[in-house]
Amino acid sequence: MNFLAHLYLAGDDExxxxxxFIADSVKGSNYKTFPEEIKKGIVMHRAxxxxxxxxxxxxxxxxxxxxxxxxxxxxxxxxFYDYFLANxxxxxxxxxxxxxxxxxxxxxxxxKHSLTEESAIILKYMMQSxxxxxxxxxEGIQMALKGMSKRMKYYFPMDDAVMExxxxxxxxxxxxxEFFPLILKHxxxxxxx
Numbered sequence: 097m098n099f100l101a102h103l104y105l106a107g108d109d110e111x112x113x114x115x116x117f118i119a120d121s122v123k124g125s126n127y128k129t130f131p132e133e134i135k136k137g138i139v140m141h142r143a144x145x146x147x148x149x150x151x152x153x154x155x156x157x158x159x160x161x162x163x164x165x166x167x168x169x170x171x172x173x174x175x176f177y178d179y180f181l182a183n184x185x186x187x188x189x190x191x192x193x194x195x196x197x198x199x200x201x202x203x204x205x206x207x208k209h210s211l212t213e214e215s216a217i218i219l220k221y222m223m224q225s226x227x228x229x230x231x232x233x234x235e236g237i238q239m240a241l242k243g244m245s246k247r248m249k250y251y252f253p254m255d256d257a258v259m260e261x262x263x264x265x266x267x268x269x270x271x272x273x274e275f276f277p278l279i280l281k282h283x284x285x286x287x288x289x
Contacts, residue, residue: 097144097148100178100182101177102117102119104188104196106137110133112137112140114207114211118137118211121212121218127139134210143286144283148275151279157271158173160260160268164256175237176272178237179231179236180272182229182232183269184269184272194229196228234258237261
């Protein structure tokens with residue numbers, strides 16, 4: 097799961113939202129230094145990633161990409177699933193996608209003091225180019241994958257994966273629609289108490 101899915105799965109709890117957003121920049125047991133609610137969000141983010149990485153439906157998408165994209169197939173699948181979440185948004189939310197994205201930016205910006213340095217930089221660029229809302233288009237996904245490729249130690253053209261998305265949208269959408277209810281059920285305990 098990428099930014100849009102993690103933020104959506106966090107629900108309305110600001111601590112869970114912040115924790116899910118910063119989790120990739122918090123290494124190992126460093127999460128224990130954060131306030132309790134943010135800590136829960138980091139743990140939740142890790143649980144989402146672990147569930148995804150071991151789920152047969154999610155792995156179908158990953159395996160479909162592996163011949164061309166190798167070790168980057170999981171990252172690409174995460175982006176594809178954000179694309180399909182954005183394009184199936186009405187099935188999962190009564191709040192419009194654009195409104196949801198603006199709300200997330202407001203929450204993250206108003207809690208900037210709780211973000212890691214890396215997350216604060218990401219938020220700046222995310223808001224400038226409206227990454228979250230752009231994930232509804234293939235161009236937005238391509239731009240995001242190209243940006244990730246440029247930040248890699250060794251450049252790998254992950255943005256070429258958009259051609260695969262264009263060739264087989266129904267396969268990836270079917271995987272996403274089968275997988276997403278499973279992850280929703282899996283994260284329920286993280287939203288309770």
